[in-house]
Amino acid sequence: MDAARRSVLRALFINLILGLTCLAVAIRADHAMAGGIWFAASTIANLLRVYLCRAFCIGLDDDTPVESDKAATAIDRRLELMAFGAFLSGLVWACVPFLCAGYTTPQAIFYLVVTCGITAGAVSYGTSFARIPVFFITPPLVSVVGCLFVTGGFERECLAVTTLVYLVALMRTCFETEANFRRTSGLKNEANALAARMANRAICDGLTGLLNRAGFAEQAEATPAPCLMLLDLDGFKSVNDIYGHKTGDQVLAEVGRRLRAQVPACGHVGRLGGDEFAILYDPAVAGVPVRDLAKAIIAAVAEPFDRFDTDRVGISIGIHLGACDSLTEGLVRADEALYAAKSTGRNRYRIFDDELRNRLDMRRDAERDLPDALAEGAVEVWFQPIFRVREGNLAGLEALVRWRHPRHGWVPPPDIIAAAGVIGLSEALLRYILDSVYRMKLSLTERGATDIRIAMNVCPRELTQTPIEGLILDKLEAFGLPADWLEIELTEDTALDAAAVSDKLGALSRAGVSIAIDDFGVGYSSLSRIRQLRVNRVKIDRSLVTGLNEAGDKRGLVQAVIDLGKALSLEVVAEGVETETDLVALREMGCPFAQGYHLGRPMPAERVIESFALPLLKVA
Incomplete structure (x- = not known):
């Protein structure tokens, strides 16, 4: 759809230039009235095609997630309308014989050359969706064939047959180029999807879907925030030891889900490794005070997990507030607060303060x-x-x-x-x-x-x-x-x-x-x-x-x-x-x-x- 838009808009510029030349020739040949009416009709058709290209299309022009079936239906309908617009423009060009008495006046050669050029150009630009150039070139070329046969004469009949062959060849070219376009686009999309998956894998944790350490560091550098939380699960080792690592992985994935549910949309959540997580957010922008978020996270993780005893897993949180020279320094300070929180028991949080700063120093x-x-x-x-x-x-x-x-x-x-x-x-x-x-x-x-x-x-x-x-x-x-x-x-x-x-x-x-x-x-x-x-x-x-x-x-x-x-x-x-x-x-x-x-x-x-x-x- 996007490629079809671009190709049509480029072709319409050529269409306008050739339409103006036809108008100029018609005026010089004392067919100003017919030329004006024809150019006006051509302009109306072109404006309709411009509108169809630039009008909003669901699934293509918005960032809001849309069901794939709904988006595909909307795009298919728009392509059909664009093909219809091309057909209307083609009908206008099929009326060129009225400007040259059915290709019998001295200007006939000019109009034939222009018609041949504009149809060839339409095929050259219309590589993504064959029906658009086919619907455009068919009316004018059929009009040429009809006029040539009506006028008669061996040379004109031979030219009419040649025009038919030319039309068939152009149609075949349209469908072949569309097939090639779809194939190359598919390969390109697969490559882009693979690259996106690899890029996503490079910054996301495969188990929880959260940012990994590299991804979290990248986000922290791109969108620094005044609150950094470092979180560590309490009692997680016993889950692995007693219930196995598969259950442990399920717990980590569930903890990741619970963290995402609690952290404001403007925040970032990452899994730094093992059972250690990190959160970066701006309390002022989110409207959620630091202590309230810490308490909500502790309560969310304390909810029972399937397959093992209630209260077996908890979470401790170390918090650093304010700017830091680097994420590494922020994590060091948050880790100091986390250690202090753990030393007082499980399911606790501690904010890095002057006492902890002195201890760290x-x-x-x-x-x-x-x-x-x-x-x-x-x-x-x-x-x-x-x-x-x-x-x-x-x-x-x-x-x-x-x-x-x-x-x-x-x-x-x-x-x-x-x-x-x-x-x-x-x-x-x-x-x-x-x-x-x-x-x-x-x-x-x-x-x-x-x-x-x-x-x-x-x-x-x-x-x-x-x-x-x-x-x-x-x-x-x-x-x-x-x-x-x-x-x-x-x-x-x-x-x-x-x-x-x-x-x-x-x-x-x-x-x-x-x-x-x-x-x-x-x-x-x-x-x-x-x-x-x-x-x-x-x-x-x-x-x-x-x-x-x-x-x-x-x-x-x-x-x-x-x-x-x-x-x-x-x-x-x-x-x-x-x-x-x-x-x-x-x-x-x-x-x-x-x-x-x-x-x-x-x-x-x-x-x-x-x-x-x-x-x-x-x-x-």
Whole structure:
């Protein structure tokens, strides 16, 4: 249809020029009246054809989606009307004999040449829809044939037959060129469709139909918006583990559908990978406040999914508001907010603020400055005492890494360990801590304190990515120390993947190193994992110990852990003892060990040595 429009409009210009020349010849031949009437009729037919070409057509001239059958019907009807318009114009040209007495006047040669030229031109331009040029050329050429036969004479009859052959040849050319046009157009459309599919695949996620990372970045660059949300599913791993990846893919596709339903039309939704999604939109343009959208998304994803338990899947959201130098920087900030949201539980959202900005700056500076700090000895290992609750004497020490950053002050130990992992210094940091712990043990041994156990925390990255068992056992041999004084503390989330670390922990346990689970009671440890990891000690999380007498449910949980320890021959340590009241309660419940600021704060190695001869702890 589009090609037919263009070809007709181009042909009409030639039609107008030749019509004017015919008018001029008619006037010169004293046929001004007939020439004027003929040209007026030709102009009316041409204007009708222009209107049919330029008039609105459903399915072609609007961006609104239209059913394909309806669009095809409208286009077919328009093509038929354009063919009818061509026929009317052809009828006008069939009246040319009235300007030259049936091709008998001296001007006949001119009119024959013009008729031949305009019909040939119509065929040349009309390659897309054969009926338009055929309907136009047939009347004038049939008119020529008729006039020639009526006039008679051998030469004229031969010319009439030649004109008929010419007409047939032109008709055949019209239909052949239309067939070729349709074939080449089909190939072109297939190529364009393939290119479109490939381009769409390059920027769209095949599973959810959302933008992929590249497509989202492209949209963010083309249409920047002040609100960037980073979303991560809660509990999705358990769906894959329990129900299989096929179900997991179905969940991702459904989450994508729910996100599209919630995000305003002016926004963009992308799947960055795995179960991580991103949203970019302008709250002012959309008329949807950020917090309202975050709550709506959380509620939508929390709706039950088919094939598994209600509330198994949730979503956490990190939000960055305002301009950024780049999408990457915006995602980093949104990720910081997402991490903060996840740390407070599932189905939460958090907006990036000054507190998170300071935390992000501190982590970046820590990653940049940690190598120099390790080389210069600015990273220290402090020790917090662990006491026997009943006797009140020192039972052990917990090694804690400390670093006072020149700009940010004291850097939290988890941030130090995380920074070391990011920049590839996990093993170097572990060696540094081991050296400090072994030197402390040697100092205690020299003073006769051979029964003091020292515990050190080991993060999941160190367990899985470093040969920790070899490092520890080699150090023990190098320092000439037994293994039973050393304790490795694992967080409960480390215990989740017991299979990945059991061989390493087994080697340490067989050598005599004790294994403890830190933050016990708030994570995922099971009795089977405790047995699999050869755990010797559990440390009750401080959230259960602090304010013990103020909450009956805490007291019951702590008592249950203490009784469990007795039943399984596990040592139990209560962390976070902040008051004398908490200490008394622990003693009444029979808790064997405790640590906390009420008993002793972390201190440098020199102060531990100096304070080792403190009197026994008095417990009321």
